[in-house]
Amino acid sequence: MCQCDIMAFVDIGPLRCSSKRKVGACSVDVCPVGQSRRPQRGRNVNRESSFSVSGWPCATRPHKELLRVQAGGGTGPNDPELEAQLSLGCIGGGNMAWAILSGLVSNKVIPAQSIFVCDRNEKKLQQYKDLGIQVVGSVRELSKCSAVLLAVKPYAAANALSELSPDCRALVISVCAGLRLETLQGMLSPQCPARLARVMPNTPCLVGQGASAYALGPSATAQDSEVVQLLFRAISVIVKVEESMLDAVTGLSGSGPAFVLMFIEALADGGVQNGLRRDTAQVLAAQLVYGTAKMVMDNPDTHVAELRNRVESPGGTTVAGTAALEKDAFRAAVQSAVRAATLRSKELA
Ligand SMILES: NC(=O)c1ccc[n+]([C@@H]2O[C@H](COP(=O)([O-])OP(=O)(O)OC[C@H]3O[C@@H](n4cnc5c(N)ncnc54)[C@H](OP(=O)(O)O)[C@@H]3O)[C@@H](O)[C@H]2O)c1
Structure with missing residues (x-):
């Protein structure tokens, strides 16, 4: 049974809207990408995009809405x-x-003058000033904000949170890898009734194409959930999960950029072995991965295996290649990588 509560940001056609649906055991919340979710209280939303998946185990059926997600999708109202x-x-x-x-x-998404940043390193702050973001001299000055993003290395989190004022009423959103909600709560002053959220982003967030998942603490509200979505959909797909699933997220999308980079490197090596120049092979390999991922995202109703079958002509070059991958246990190796990274995340927490 699927345990996930998936929050996907999706372009569902001309009427961009938000809705919540049941998908097997999963609840799927759909919302446009690169836009804020407008409150939909009491409003009936896009019927065309509704669908039924009864009979499909959630774990094996591709989520149509989720696959429609495009990260960092431009500006919107x-x-x-x-x-x-x-x-x-x-x-x-x-x-x-x-x-x-x-x-x-x-x-x-938010005007620069409503954003405040604090860092020990003065040099890092100039780029924020250039954008019109407010720079403050101490963490304590952030206590009055409605949301506080904790973006320090995990080892620096306890010290940073202790600097918040005890009367801080902010939603505290941590991106610190491996720090559990319970641990974060313990780092806050006992007088601080903070609501907490934990987000696992990944490095492609740095180029506006991340894949992030978040979990909420017990006191966090529905509006807190909207705030997390608002902040992260500008740079990533954002999916809501139970906190217990964040290790699996870390093993897949958190660590995954390194797996994909290794795949790109290996593809390029293969090209070089067959006579291509290194720079030519690398650009072809990178674009291959980028474009193929886009095909998956653009075809939400099609299973990836079907897309693959379409390019495998009988007796052709591609099927010769995929057969070689099967022989060398490619799938098993990738699954092992995700499993090992997930286990390591559990060990580190
Ligand atoms: N980078 C990624 O791709 C990525 C992906 C997933 C998750 N994360 C998570 O994101 C968090 C931040 O990572 P990062 O790569 O952005 O780290 P980073 O580049 O080292 O930035 C953290 C900054 O916070 C400053 N800082 C530390 N304690 C502070 C305090 N008490 N008050 C003010 N400033 C303070 C640090 O200053 P000093 O250098 O002087 O200590 C540093 O400039 C980490 O917890 C990481 O697990 C990062």
């Missing part, structure tokens, strides 16, 4: 209600903070 209320503080101004905050400003 924002949710004025949520936007007006939101002030975002950010502890740490490193790589992940820059990806998220610059994505928010460039996609016009």
Whole structure:
């Protein structure tokens, strides 16, 4: 049985809308990409996009909506209600903070003057000032924000959170790998009734094409969930899961960029072995992966195996290649990699 509660951001045609549906044992919440979710209270949404999947085990059937997701999908009308209320503080101004905050400003999700950042390193802060983001001198000054993003290395989290004022009422959103919600709660002052969210982003967030998943703490509200979605969909696909699933997310999309890079490298090596120049082979391999992923995202109703079968002509070159991959246990190797990374994530937590 599928345990996931999937929150997908999807372009579902001219009427871009948001809705929640049951998919087998999964609840799928659909919302446009690169746009804010407008509150849909009491409104009946796009009927055309509704579907029934009874009889399909959730784990084996591709999620149509989820596959329609395009990360970092441009600008769109924002949710004025949520936007007006939101002030975002950010502890740490490193790589992940820059990806998220610059994505928010460039996609016009939140005005730069409603974003505040604090970092120990003055040099890192200039780029934020250049965008119009407010720079503050201490973490404590972020305590009045409605949401605070914790974007420091995991070992620095306890110290950073202890600097928040005890009367901080913010939603605290951590991107720190491996730090559980319970651990984060313990790092906050006992007087601080913070609501918590934990997000697992990945490195392609840095180029606006990430894959992220989040889990909410017990006191977090539905509006907190919307805030997390609003912040991350500017740079990634964002999926809601139970916290227990975040290790599997870490093993798949968190660690996955390294697996895909290794695949690209191996493809390029194969090209070089057959006489291509290294730079030519690398660009062909990278575009191959990028374009094939787009085919999957653009064909949400088609299983990836069917897409593959379409390019395997009987007796042709491609099937000779895929047969070689099967012989060398390619699938088993990839599954082992995800499993090993998931186990390691559990060990580290
Ligand atoms: N980068 C990724 O692709 C990625 C992917 C998934 C998850 N994450 C998570 O994202 C988090 C941030 O990663 P990152 O790569 O952005 O790290 P980073 O580049 O090292 O940025 C963290 C920044 O926070 C500063 N800092 C630390 N403690 C502070 C404090 N108390 N007050 C103010 N500033 C403070 C650090 O300063 P100092 O350098 O002086 O300590 C550093 O400039 C990590 O927990 C990581 O697990 C990152």
